[in-house]
Amino acid sequence: xxxxxxxxxxxxxxxxxxxxxxxxxxxxxxxxxxxxxxxxxxxxxxxxxxxxxxxxxxxxxxxxxxxxxxxxxxxxxxxxxxxxxxxxxxxxxxxxxxxxxxxxxxxxxxxxxxxxxxxxxxxxxxxxxxxxxxxxxxxxxxxxxxxxxxxxxxxxxxxxxxxxxxxxxxxxxxxxxxxxxxxxxxxxxxxxxxxxxxxxxxxxxxxxxxxxxxxxxxxxxxxxxxxxxxxxxxxxxxxxxxxxxxxxxxxxxxxxxxxxxxxxxxxxxxxxxxxxxxxxxxxxxxxxxxxxxxxxxxxxxxxxxxxxxxxxxxxxxxxxxxxxxxxxxxxxxxxxxxxxxxxxxxxxxxxxxxxxxxxxxxxxxxxxxxxxxxxxxxxxxxxxxxxxxxxxxxxxxxxxxxxxxxxxxxxxxxxxxxxxxxxxxxxxxxxxxxxxxxxxxxxxxxxxxxxxxxxxxxxxxxxxxxx
Numbered sequence: 001x002x003x004x005x006x007x008x009x010x011x012x013x014x015x016x017x018x019x020x021x022x023x024x025x026x027x028x029x030x031x032x033x034x035x036x037x038x039x040x041x042x043x044x045x046x047x048x049x050x051x052x053x054x055x056x057x058x059x060x061x062x063x064x065x066x067x068x069x070x071x072x073x074x075x076x077x078x079x080x081x082x083x084x085x086x087x088x089x090x091x092x093x094x095x096x097x098x099x100x101x102x103x104x105x106x107x108x109x110x111x112x113x114x115x116x117x118x119x120x121x122x123x124x125x126x127x128x129x130x131x132x133x134x135x136x137x138x139x140x141x142x143x144x145x146x147x148x149x150x151x152x153x154x155x156x157x158x159x160x161x162x163x164x165x166x167x168x169x170x171x172x173x174x175x176x177x178x179x180x181x182x183x184x185x186x187x188x189x190x191x192x193x194x195x196x197x198x199x200x201x202x203x204x205x206x207x208x209x210x211x212x213x214x215x216x217x218x219x220x221x222x223x224x225x226x227x228x229x230x231x232x233x234x235x236x237x238x239x240x241x242x243x244x245x246x247x248x249x250x251x252x253x254x255x256x257x258x259x260x261x262x263x264x265x266x267x268x269x270x271x272x273x274x275x276x277x278x279x280x281x282x283x284x285x286x287x288x289x290x291x292x293x294x295x296x297x298x299x300x301x302x303x304x305x306x307x308x309x310x311x312x313x314x315x316x317x318x319x320x321x322x323x324x325x326x327x328x329x330x331x332x333x334x335x336x337x338x339x340x341x342x343x344x345x346x347x348x349x350x351x352x353x354x355x356x357x358x359x360x361x362x363x364x365x366x367x368x369x370x371x372x373x374x375x376x377x378x379x380x381x382x383x384x385x386x387x388x389x390x391x392x393x394x395x396x397x398x399x400x401x402x403x404x405x406x407x408x409x410x411x412x413x414x415x416x417x418x419x420x421x422x423x424x425x426x427x428x429x430x431x432x433x434x435x436x437x438x439x440x441x442x443x444x445x446x447x448x449x450x451x452x453x454x455x456x457x458x459x460x461x462x463x464x465x466x467x
Contacts, residue, residue, distance in 0.1 A: 019047035063095020171349035420462035
């Protein structure tokens, strides 16, 4: 049910999303275009098209005269698209607003209009790419459950398989008798093999490095300078391997780049080391990415990015039907895309009861006194963002830990005394200044150390100290 109260809330949302779109449509709105939007929304798991509201922030109700006969337009949509769309007419003080509530398409059945499968791209309706269409058509079957052609048991890491058994016995999730089973029996117990043929899930979980051909079994990891991808890399690598290798490499990456705060509790002599983020929450997010990603999409990888102010993890695969971002923040039923992969992590004790992962991340962040993780969907995938309590880039307070020449120290102190200082002013403030080229090198060194930053462009650019 859409009410004026809900509309008021929508007006405050910073930007449109995949389930909400605003159009002014003061006088009219083309019927064919409306049908196209209904198809696009249905293909994108449903949503609301709002007529009579500006699409730029701050949004305003301007009213619409389109589709005065609501029953007639509902009938036309049903006749043409064979879906039932609810239409709400809201009498807002600033004008009449129409809200079209469009349901999701059926599973494995993309919708089309006159032979075109529409989706939205910004303000435009565009034809859905072939790979996305294939993913929709294949929704009826599970990618992980399909037989893995050209793979045998010899292509798997047997040591990792036996580690799974040891962990599962310790967690009381499989009987102790399993330790006497051979690899084939263990895989059968985990439902990773059928008729002596491996399933794709077995390859994702256990394939040896030299045997693995699935390019989607990869994680890209980067530590950026600054708060966006425009900054330089401090570290950048990608790892191809089975699920447990990806987690191991990600763990090593986090250890290298998450700062550690050390302190002593009162009346105790043992030092306590505490990372800037709860490692177990990040580990939970990485396991979720492996268990829930869309492996049919071979063009994307799991992405782990660390910036000065946050850590982000993204994986391909939209939320499955009946799940929303809001659901992830509360107790919810687990809807698994890859049940076999998730079950292996469960029996090993690496995840608890299904559906609790996002709640556990939130709880761990709250225990550490940092902001709750932020969940977002974009470009066909789900991201989890962990925000640092304070930035982790090198600050001016850490200047003593950075190797600086005497001249660089003078330049740094000069910049600190000003809210913004230009290049020529810096040169003028140095006694017996060197060439401009050398001063630019000094400034670049200070910038790379995270001590200063450049604002503005060309002749108006000024240097400022970073906090």
